[in-house]
Amino acid sequence: MDDRLAITLVTGFLGSGKTTLIRRYIETPAGADTGIIVNEFGEVGVDHSLFVHAAEQVELVDGGCLCCARREDVAKAMYRLVQLSQNERSFSRAILETSGLADPAPIIATLERDPWLRTHVRLASVVAVIDAVAGLENLRSQPEARRQISIADTVVLTKTDMRNAASAEELSAAVLQIAPDVTVLEAQDPDFRADAVLGGSGNPATNRLAFDEAQSSHSQDVSSFTIRLKETVDWPAFTIWLTALLHAHGDRILRIKGLLETSSANTRLAIHGVQHVMHPPTHLPKGDDDEAGSFLVFITRGLEQQAISNSLQRLLRV
Amino acid sequence: MCEVCAIFGAGEHWSDFARLRDERFPFDDIMHYRKERARRLDLLNRILGQFDLSCEDWDGEAFAVYDKSGRMELAPVLNDVWEAAERLGAVRADPLSDRFFPQAASRFIAEGV
Numbered sequence: 069m070d071d072r073l074a075i076t077l078v079t080g081f082l083g084s085g086k087t088t089l090i091r092r093y094i095e096t097p098a099g100a101d102t103g104i105i106v107n108e109f110g111e112v113g114v115d116h117s118l119f120v121h122a123a124e125q126v127e128l129v130d131g132g133c134l135c136c137a138r139r140e141d142v143a144k145a146m147y148r149l150v151q152l153s154q155n156e157r158s159f160s161r162a163i164l165e166t167s168g169l170a171d172p173a174p175i176i177a178t179l180e181r182d183p184w185l186r187t188h189v190r191l192a193s194v195v196a197v198i199d200a201v202a203g204l205e206n207l208r209s210q211p212e213a214r215r216q217i218s219i220a221d222t223v224v225l226t227k228t229d230m231r232n233a234a235s236a237e238e239l240s241a242a243v244l245q246i247a248p249d250v251t252v253l254e255a256q257d258p259d260f261r262a263d264a265v266l267g268g269s270g271n272p273a274t275n276r277l278a279f280d281e282a283q284s285s286h287s288q289d290v291s292s293f294t295i296r297l298k299e300t301v302d303w304p305a306f307t308i309w310l311t312a313l314l315h316a317h318g319d320r321i322l323r324i325k326g327l328l329e330t331s332s333a334n335t336r337l338a339i340h341g342v343q344h345v346m347h348p349p350t351h352l353p354k355g356d357d358d359e360a361g362s363f364l365v366f367i368t369r370g371l372e373q374q375a376i377s378n379s380l381q382r383l384l385r386v
Numbered sequence: 387m388c389e390v391c392a393i394f395g396a397g398e399h400w401s402d403f404a405r406l407r408d409e410r411f412p413f414d415d416i417m418h419y420r421k422e423r424a425r426r427l428d429l430l431n432r433i434l435g436q437f438d439l440s441c442e443d444w445d446g447e448a449f450a451v452y453d454k455s456g457r458m459e460l461a462p463v464l465n466d467v468w469e470a471a472e473r474l475g476a477v478r479a480d481p482l483s484d485r486f487f488p489q490a491a492s493r494f495i496a497e498g499v
Binding site: 303304309311313315317331339371 | 401425432467469478480481486
């Protein structure tokens with residue numbers, strides 16, 4: 069049994085409503101025992117002992133690639149939270165709220181690369197919050213806003229009831245143009261449940277239906293596409309190809325997700341990665357959609373589908 | 387497990403997790419894992435051979451990358467093989483380049499980094 073502390077990363081541009089969403093969740097009984105790390109003190113008026121404050125501090129590791137920078141602040145805050153959870157009060161899960169201008173990729177890299185954190189914490193999900201008043205303009209003008217959406221598993225639309233708000237449809241279309249496989253929810257929807265978004269303790273979502281519908285799209289510097297694979301994937305060859313691809317171009321691969329029928333495992337594998345960092349694949353239970361085949365979804369900056377697809381097919385044929 | 391190094395003989399890298407069963411221990415499918423790892427090494431050597439490099443298993447977990455003069459670098463996980471190869475071979479490992487693929491060996495010309 070995996071007893072590591074499940075952490076949900078909540079990201080979103082300045083003023084998008086991250087804190088409000090988190091507050092909405094931790095005020096429910098289900099969210100009461102959630103440990104929280106915030107990069108910025110917000111206006112959350114809840115039990116202060118839940119909070120660990122992480123002053124922004126980014127440390128570049130060897131090579132200096134920004135997406136692999138070690139977030140020392142996050143690492144230290146997570147240490148403290150895990151220790152709190154083990155000694156003083158028990159948390160069933162944790163939420164890390166990034167600052168509005170943060171690129172979440174280094175946080176994910178820090179969680180994945182720190183040996184101690186890797187054995188005590190696991191990333192459950194990445195949730196991006198986008199507001200209907202400033203969100204469209206942010207997506208147009210702020211690369212950080214596009215990056216936050218590109219690595220999210222779920223996007224929550226907020227402030228759709230406000231004057232000057234864009235419609236949920238318009239906002240949703242802009243989000244899906246960046247990340248066609250992402251699940252989009254509206255916080256104002258009467259059926260919206262904050263606990264369903266923030267209370268999950270599984271692995272980063274692998275939304276099978278959304279995968280099937282994912283289409284190639286392009287939004288400014290970010291493009292996304294799906295590569296389908298007809299045959300069983302030779303796992304040794306695939307891992308050689310993907311590690312080399314991420315080594316050479318990881319800074320331009322914002323997100324990769326996929327479901328693969330492989331030579332190595334009995335069931336389909338869900339894979340999931342952000343820039344240079346891949347998470348251990350998850351074995352999916354056997355199900356009705358096993359015949360759906362293998363596919364990979366890429367969200368990239370400046371890499372062409374054809375080049376990636378040809379390269380993969382070529383290595384699988386070697 | 388290696389009695390000297392206390393190594394279990396199965397990597398903890400993401401590329402090592404595609405096992406027959408979704409369980410880390412007990413590692414019942416160790417032979418299947420080893421076979422897949424041997425296939426991976428074979429393919430790695432076909433690619434690295436173009437750069438006058440070779441690769442060996444190191445205790446079932448890491449990789450030892452060699453150049454022709456016998457210099458060796460240890461790559462703890464598969465990702466690190468490419469960095470080691472670039473340092474030892476003064477080449478760029480890029481699967482979007484023709485030069486990465488074994489069948490292009492005859493056309494391969496070492497590319498400075």
